Amino acid sequence: MGFNVRMVTPASTPGPVPSPAPGPVPGPVPGPASAAVTVPRTVRIGYGVGSVCTATFSTVPGLLLLFYMTNILAVPAWIAGLVAFLPKIWDVVINPWVGQRSDRTVSRFGARRPWMLAGALFLPVTFAATFAGPPLTGVPAAVYVAVCYFLTATAYAFYEVPYKAMPAEMTEDYHERSSILQWKMVFVGLAILVSGAVAPAIAGGDVAGYRLMGLIIGAVLLASMLASFLGTAKAPVVARAEAEPSIRAQFAAARTSRPFMILLGLSCAQMFSAGMLLAGAPYFATYTLRDPGATTTLFLCIVGPLLVTMPVWIRLSRRYDKRGAMILGSSLFFAGTVAMALSGQFGAVYAHGAVLLVGIGYAGLQLLQFSMLSDVIVYDAAVTGKRRAGVFTGLWTAAETVVFAFGALVFGWLLGVAGFVESDPKTPVEQPESATQAVLYGGTLIPALVMVVAIVLTRRYTLTAAEIEQAGKDAQAA
Secondary structure (H helix, E strand, C coil): HHHCEEECCCCCCCCCCCCCCCCCCCCCCCCCCCCCCCHHHHHHHHHHHHHHHHHHHHHHHHHHHHHHHCCCCCCCHHHHHHHHHHHHHHHHHHHHHHHHHHEEEECCCCCCCHHHHHHHHHHHHHHHHCCCCCCCCCHHHHHHHHHHHHHHHHHHHHHHHHHHHHHHCCCCCCCHHHHHHHHHHHHHHHHHHHHHHHHHHHCCCHHHHHHHHHHHHHHHHHHHHHHHHHHHHCCCCCEEEECCCCCCHHHHHHHHCCCHHHHHHHHHHHHHHHHHHHHHHHHHHHHHHCCCCCCHHHHHHHHHHHHHHHHHHHHHHHHHHHHHHHHHHHHHHHHHHHHHHHHHHCHHHHHHHHHHHHHHHHHHHHHHHHHHHHHHHHHHHHHHHHHHHHHHHHHHHHHHHHHHHHHHHHHHHHHCCCCCCCCCCCCCCCCCHHHHHHHHHHHHHHHHHHHHHHHHHHHCCCHHHHHHHHHHHHHCCC
8 A cells, every 4th residue: 555554562651653643652641732732733633634524425425325225226215224223233342442552553643544544545436336236226326335345434534534643643732732622613614514415416316427426526535645745744743642452442441431422322323313303304305395405495504504614613612612602502403303293294405494404503512522632631631541542532433424324214113114115217106195194204313312311411511621631640640
């Protein structure tokens, strides 16, 4: 692949990561001196542009894959739900493995970037292949898509896990991490704008459109990943992660961190709600609003807040701390999904307003999840004296992707139980009343109910800037 990677075995002591960035690499315990490190603007932008990949990959399959199978390839809804979900089970294995290996990696590109480059070389190809298969329908088409999507999930893990581990290693300042992630969220908003609005328009309603969409989105993924790989070449590394010796040890390490387990639980609840709502969006547009083209405008209501509310959420997280801001974001998401359930009575304009409210809440959740994850990693380092960014990030991304896909699985099963009839563009069908009611109520009220669980768990999350700072002082004094 053009790079030489050496793995540090658990018995050896990992040295400093070679990095083009000047300056010393502190030891594993965070302290006040390291908190002064400021990440250059060019690196913030270089890191942020990589989220075009993560946001696009989360959005397009989550939005279109289930609908592509049930309404283009004539795959039964319950099988389509399994196809969208089962490859993500593999993430439980591959993501922690990548996290562990990237923790141990020493190369002239640093610890994380070689893995990001590997993902960049393979992900665009497998993604395009998922939507550009042979002329198959029904179960054979489902098998083809499942194989391609499995390979895509593997390639994505190579990029996503090390990418999300980087902020905790760039700086140890509580609010500096939020500033880094603010740039990330700007690009997330732009990516969802492009992928959520443009991808459905390109795909249209036939096989040829979906093939073209796969190729174009694959090219977007490639450009984003390569730009991030190059843009983070001079990223500062204030601390180096330590690898756990086995996957079992990684799970054991995670269980010892109460803040991580609480954050993981509340984020899984949020991602389930988002995954189910996203999978249902094309069906909501088609069968509730009676306008398949409304998928694009509904997504504009989601992405608009991502682009304009980030500074507001930063200020809210400073004023009410991140936990308070997270509860507010979850509450707005809850209110918006409940309001969506009344769209059949109040029409399309009302529906778009409800989705806009969801988007405002979702913008806060996206920013705060990743910022709080970095906080947990730094706090754990202070308490335990170990650097386990790859461990926590690997487990986090595995749970996130599995639960997000589980939302699509539940929605697919809900449609199957409600009698949804699969079809292809040549033979459209009229859905039974039970299926359209499942789209309207099940696809909105179930996400709202699960978001209540997220709010309850968030109230149990107590990690603050003062607690992290005190943990660092205690570690230095010990």
